[in-house]
Amino acid sequence: MFRHIKDGAFLRQVSQDQMKAALHTYHPSRFLTTPKGRKVVKTVNTFKITILCGFITILVLRGTLGPGGLTWGSSPQVIDLREQIIMSQRERVLAQVEEAIPDEVTASKFVKEEEWDGVSPYTLGQKITDWDSQRETWNAQNPGMNKTVSGRPKMLLVSGSQPSPCANPMGDFYHLKFLKNRIDYARLHDLEFFYNMATFEKEMSSFWAKLPLLRKMMLNHPDVEWIWWMDSDAIFTDMTFEMPMEKYGKSNLIVHGFHNLLFEQQRWIGLNTGSFFLRNCQWSLDLLDVLAPFGPEGPTRVEAGKLLTAKLVDRPVFEADDQSALVYLILFGDPKWKANTYIEWEFLLHGYWKYVVYNYEEMMSKNHPGYGDDRWPFVTHFVGCKPCKLGATPENAECFKQMERAFNFADNQVLEKYGYTHTALGSFKTQKIRRDSVNPLGLYKLQPNSSGRSKETVSHSISKEES
Structure with a gap:
């Protein structure tokens, strides 16, 4: 039993020595060569490119839109008609x-x-x-x-x-x-x-x-x-x-x-x-x-x-x-x-x-x-x-x-x-906006009858005075 305890203490001592040696020789470049490190580098580079593209886009928009900056205004068109x-x-x-x-x-x-x-x-x-x-x-x-x-x-x-x-x-x-x-x-x-x-x-x-x-x-x-x-x-x-x-x-x-x-x-x-x-x-x-x-x-x-x-x-x-x-x-x-x-x-x-x-x-x-x-x-x-x-x-x-x-x-x-x-400019569907009339050609005019209701009579092209 004493021997097992002694061996365990020896192994712990060896592990600690190895860890100290590893920490002593550690350098960030070694991490970058690992798969995880390469993934981090790729993410950072992508982030840099995104920032650069965004900066260039802002410059282009400022040049296109003129003194108004990034304010589009009431019209979606910001370039002159010509x-x-x-x-x-x-x-x-x-x-x-x-x-x-x-x-x-x-x-x-x-x-x-x-x-x-x-x-x-x-x-x-x-x-x-x-x-x-x-x-x-x-x-x-x-x-x-x-x-x-x-x-x-x-x-x-x-x-x-x-x-x-x-x-x-x-x-x-x-x-x-x-x-x-x-x-x-x-x-x-x-x-x-x-x-x-x-x-x-x-x-x-x-x-x-x-x-x-x-x-x-x-x-x-x-x-x-x-x-x-x-x-x-x-x-x-x-x-x-x-x-x-x-x-x-x-x-x-x-x-x-x-x-x-x-x-x-x-x-x-x-x-x-x-x-x-x-x-x-x-x-x-x-x-x-x-x-x-x-x-x-x-x-x-x-x-x-x-x-x-x-x-x-x-x-x-x-x-x-x-x-x-x-x-x-x-x-x-x-x-x-x-x-x-x-x-x-x-x-x-x-x-x-x-x-x-x-x-x-x-x-x-x-x-x-x-x-x-x-x-x-x-x-x-x-x-x-x-x-x-x-x-x-x-x-x-x-x-x-x-x-x-x-x-x-x-x-x-x-x-x-x-x-x-x-129904909308972007839709092929249609809707009715006017009821059909019994007078589609406009040949009749409405006149009230004895009951108070209006009725349609023929509107002649020649007036009574002309006849």
């Missing part, structure tokens, strides 16, 4: 460049096309030089065909989307909703409407696909005085407003833009070709012919893009686009392009969605349709959104959410006539 539109121009074009996919199978499946040699300047077809006289003769032989029922010059609204299904089904769903919106507006304002899903020229892909389409519309509809192009990602949000076409006189092209950005600063985003009006005339055919050589897919478009980047302020290096080419022609081409182009800025032919969608409720509480400007935007344009892109991203989720709100904001103006409205 800067918003500049951003939207850039997003629109670069998004189309990114999504441009050659569709050679669709383009050549049914029609045998003439092969372009790639050396001679590209053309949209046979040169026409007497289109004005041809139209004049045609209209003389078909009197009244170039007028609407109300006597106004006939206008053709043209839009379209890709011939193949979207990778994201939600993209096709909102293409359908936006198509319904265009049909409603055309019906309300007595417009002809053409929606295209075909590839007319395989060399002219992406944003250039509109050129051969517009030329076909002009030549096959001599009765139409104006062609109105609208991108597939734009939607009418003022269903009452009509463009004052008499205001534009002899102008042949009406496009949204800003004079100082275009003529003074010579910026490539001085105008926007997402929604514009083109008169059906020889001048317009000539313009399409001059634009066409910039557009064929491949080396020609790439080299043309280098020219446009060199000549236009702040244009990134990418292939030629129709908007930049139009700016180039107005600034540096034949003076007739500038002379007959009207830069419209009073009405929102191009209302950048990030500027307008968050103000819909305020607009409804303070104003009414019919203005066409920032009080009630004529067109809301979802530039930068990629509804056909597969995969759920925060950007796409926000685009779809605001597309739904924009559609319902416009659709309420249509449904109101029938006594309905959406």
Whole structure:
């Protein structure tokens, strides 16, 4: 027993000596090499990066918001309208460049096309030089065909989307909703409407696909005085407003833009070709012919893009686009392009969605349709959104959410006539806002009878005095 006690005391003494030696040789770096130590280091580094990112974010916000610091104010939009539109121009074009996919199978499946040699300047077809006289003769032989029922010059609204299904089904769903919106507006304002899903020229892909389409519309509809192009990602949000076409006189092209950005600063985003009006005339055919050589897919478009980047302020290096080419022609081409182009800025032919969608409720509480400007935007344009892109991203989720709100904001103006409205701008559900009447056409007026109750009698158009 004595021996066991002695051995235990000896072991305790050895353990204490080992602990003292371990404490004597301990260094923090040894702990950092353990799994637990590495985890602590990783946590500390992450915390440092978070603080640094937060500091940088504060600096950026202070620079963006100006002297007001981090106070957002009553409006969720803190950037000037003009800067918003500049951003939207850039997003629109670069998004189309990114999504441009050659569709050679669709383009050549049914029609045998003439092969372009790639050396001679590209053309949209046979040169026409007497289109004005041809139209004049045609209209003389078909009197009244170039007028609407109300006597106004006939206008053709043209839009379209890709011939193949979207990778994201939600993209096709909102293409359908936006198509319904265009049909409603055309019906309300007595417009002809053409929606295209075909590839007319395989060399002219992406944003250039509109050129051969517009030329076909002009030549096959001599009765139409104006062609109105609208991108597939734009939607009418003022269903009452009509463009004052008499205001534009002899102008042949009406496009949204800003004079100082275009003529003074010579910026490539001085105008926007997402929604514009083109008169059906020889001048317009000539313009399409001059634009066409910039557009064929491949080396020609790439080299043309280098020219446009060199000549236009702040244009990134990418292939030629129709908007930049139009700016180039107005600034540096034949003076007739500038002379007959009207830069419209009073009405929102191009209302950048990030500027307008968050103000819909305020607009409804303070104003009414019919203005066409920032009080009630004529067109809301979802530039930068990629509804056909597969995969759920925060950007796409926000685009779809605001597309739904924009559609319902416009659709309420249509449904109101029938006594309905959406329960909320973000909901597809509807609710009744007015009871049906036995006098829907307003042909009767209420008159009290002998019992004191009112009854409806026919209100004749001719009064007793006139009879």
